[in-house]
Amino acid sequence: MSRSHLFALALACACHPRGVDPPGPTAETTREPTPAPIDFAGLANQVLDRDIAAHPERGVELGLHDYDGRLSDVSAAGLAQDIERLRKDIAELESIDVARLEGLQKVERATLLAALRDQLFRLEVLRAPWTNPMSYLGTLDLTPYISREYAPASQRAAAIIAIAEAVPAHLQHARANLEPKLARTFIDTALLQVRGTASFARTDVPAAMKALPKAEHERLVTALATMATALDEFAVYLEAARGRATDDFALGREAFTRMLAETQGIEVDLDRLRAALEADLERNLAATRAAAAQIDPKASVAEVLARVAEDRPKPKDVLKTAAAQATDMRRFVAEKGIVGIPSQDVAEVVETPPFMRWNAAFLSGAGPFETAALPSFYYISPPDPSWPVAKQRAYVPDRSDLLFITIHEVWPGHFLHGLHVKKNPSRVLKSLWNYTSGEGWAHYAEEMMWDAGVSKDPRVHLGQLRNALLRNVRALSAIGLHTQGWTVEQSKRMFLEVAFQDEASAEQQAVRGTFDPMYLAYTTGKLVILKLRDDVRRTRENAKQEFSAREFHDALLSYGAAPLGAVRAAMLGDGAGPPL
Numbered sequence: 361m362s363r364s365h366l367f368a369l370a371l372a373c374a375c376h377p378r379g380v381d382p383p384g385p386t387a388e389t390t391r392e393p394t395p396a397p398i399d400f401a402g403l404a405n406q407v408l409d410r411d412i413a414a415h416p417e418r419g420v421e422l423g424l425h426d427y428d429g430r431l432s433d434v435s436a437a438g439l440a441q442d443i444e445r446l447r448k449d450i451a452e453l454e455s456i457d458v459a460r461l462e463g464l465q466k467v468e469r470a471t472l473l474a475a476l477r478d479q480l481f482r483l484e485v486l487r488a489p490w491t492n493p494m495s496y497l498g499t500l501d502l503t504p505y506i507s508r509e510y511a512p513a514s515q516r517a518a519a520i521i522a523i524a525e526a527v528p529a530h531l532q533h534a535r536a537n538l539e540p541k542l543a544r545t546f547i548d549t550a551l552l553q554v555r556g557t558a559s560f561a562r563t564d565v566p567a568a569m570k571a572l573p574k575a576e577h578e579r580l581v582t583a584l585a586t587m588a589t590a591l592d593e594f595a596v597y598l599e600a601a602r603g604r605a606t607d608d609f610a611l612g613r614e615a616f617t618r619m620l621a622e623t624q625g626i627e628v629d630l631d632r633l634r635a636a637l638e639a640d641l642e643r644n645l646a647a648t649r650a651a652a653a654q655i656d657p658k659a660s661v662a663e664v665l666a667r668v669a670e671d672r673p674k675p676k677d678v679l680k681t682a683a684a685q686a687t688d689m690r691r692f693v694a695e696k697g698i699v700g701i702p703s704q705d706v707a708e709v710v711e712t713p714p715f716m717r718w719n720a721a722f723l724s725g726a727g728p729f730e731t732a733a734l735p736s737f738y739y740i741s742p743p744d745p746s747w748p749v750a751k752q753r754a755y756v757p758d759r760s761d762l763l764f765i766t767i768h769e770v771w772p773g774h775f776l777h778g779l780h781v782k783k784n785p786s787r788v789l790k791s792l793w794n795y796t797s798g799e800g801w802a803h804y805a806e807e808m809m810w811d812a813g814v815s816k817d818p819r820v821h822l823g824q825l826r827n828a829l830l831r832n833v834r835a836l837s838a839i840g841l842h843t844q845g846w847t848v849e850q851s852k853r854m855f856l857e858v859a860f861q862d863e864a865s866a867e868q869q870a871v872r873g874t875f876d877p878m879y880l881a882y883t884t885g886k887l888v889i890l891k892l893r894d895d896v897r898r899t900r901e902n903a904k905q906e907f908s909a910r911e912f913h914d915a916l917l918s919y920g921a922a923p924l925g926a927v928r929a930a931m932l933g934d935g936a937g938p939p940l
């Protein structure tokens with residue numbers, strides 16, 4: 361019995377003196393009590409505030425700069441407190457009578473629950489702080505403090521210094537928590553991150569903050585040197601751990617299925633999911649063969665793809681090409697009325713700064729809570745000029761591949777999605793991003809734009825299909841690696857042979873699957889959205905109403921990046937049926 365129940369019982373006893381019976385029941389006392397109103401908004405804000413306070417780096421990314429300069433508590437006691445917090449908040453949200461919530465509140469509740477369950481899954485099932493050294497590195501990202509001038513340089517430098525000076529203790533907790541035997545791919549990837557972060561701290565951050573007064577800059581450099589030294593020492597620790605590394609990374613079937621349900625809100629039988637993914641792969645392979653035959657019916661698919669891949673902009677022209685594509689895609693979306701564009705904001709197409717060149721092209725959006733008018737960037741990474749000319753040329757995406765990267769990242773993918781999130785009235789839906797929803801929309805956008813007529817050129821179609829095949833193989837690789845006993849080499853072969861990836865990319869994609877099993881989110885999310893669109897269309901047609909793709913897209917994005925299961929229930933109501 362809780363303390364509040366004990367207090368209520370004691371109060372009831374005190375109200376009736378001994379020897380005096382309370383009055384008997386009356387019509388007034390036997391009437392069913394009216395349920396007390398639920399202050400769901402207050403609870404949701406409290407849960408969200410506790411969650412961001414526990415992981416302040418997320419607050420910084422959102423544009424909540426009261427959290428600047430703070431690190432998550434990764435001590436043994438801190439992790440225990442985090443587990444306790446998550447369990448309590450999940451229990452409180454689960455105890456709510458959903459029938460008493462309004463429509464949007466139901467989606468907010470589902471979004472909060474998915475986010476909290478995701479974190480608890482990582483702690484209790486993946487046991488990431490004890491098994492994966494990468495768990496300790498994301499929070500050390502200093503990029504938000506130097507990529508945008510959201511505050512004076514001195515204020516941002518103070519936050520960097522606070523983090524840098526806290527890194528030695530942070531990594532000491534990591535060494536104390538991590539188990540003796542770790543997965544080899546986890547260690548190898550963590551070593552890349554550690555060394556990159558150390559170089560970033562020594563070189564890139566001081567250069568980016570060079571406008572500081574001399575005394576402040578010297579203090580910054582000293583703090584960053586402390587951070588870099590701690591990272592060097594952590595790299596030595598990881599190198600030693602490589603000698604006892606294992607290949608034990610698989611989740612297993614039960615945990616994998618639980619991951620989908622708890623972290624993504626997608627209740628689906630694993631065999632059914634795999635069948636849907638395999639069917640989509642076969643559909644895309646058939647379309648690839650057909651598009652290749654249009655170009656050259658006598659050549660193999662691989663030969664045609666290689667020929668199409670030769671059409672690359674020169675390294676010096678890739679920014680101009682991407683910028684033109686972004687402009688064209690925005691115009692196409694607006695003219696075709698594909699989805700609403702909430703503002704006149706655009707993403708600036710710029711060369712990736714040296715300290716952010718971990719990907720060939722990607723979006724870096726300003727946080728939805730930023731109070732200043734800050735730019736979003738569509739970064740294009742140039743090849744290293746020290747490379748041989750042939751390698752530089754090969755690094756640049758070909759034109760059709762770059763077009764669908766632009767669609768995925770900017771129009772109408774992540775950037776447009778972010779514009780809808782920014783205008784969302786819900787603080788919860790502004791703050792939380794679900795993997796399957798976010799990547800599902802961006803990947804869905806690629807196929808949707810081809811179907812909408814962005815081009816009729818089979819070479820362009822192959823650009824869309826190559827991106828689809830890559831995501832198909834990611835999804836099936838995740839299932840294979842974690843539930844079917846696949847090795848990294850088996851996964852790599854599938855990326856080479858089915859997704860037509862080069863050797864280095866295939867290796868990278870296979871390794872990623874060992875520590876990012878949810879990279880099946882791209883194709884899974886796309887398929888869930890496609891089925892939702894078909895079901896909404898059928899519902900409209902059954903009601904003798906016209907279906908509008910734009911209305912569907914706007915309705916979908918009005919829920920931010922909420923879990924697609926919750927969005928499906930909100931858009932279809934009772935009896936929404938399975939997501940796949």
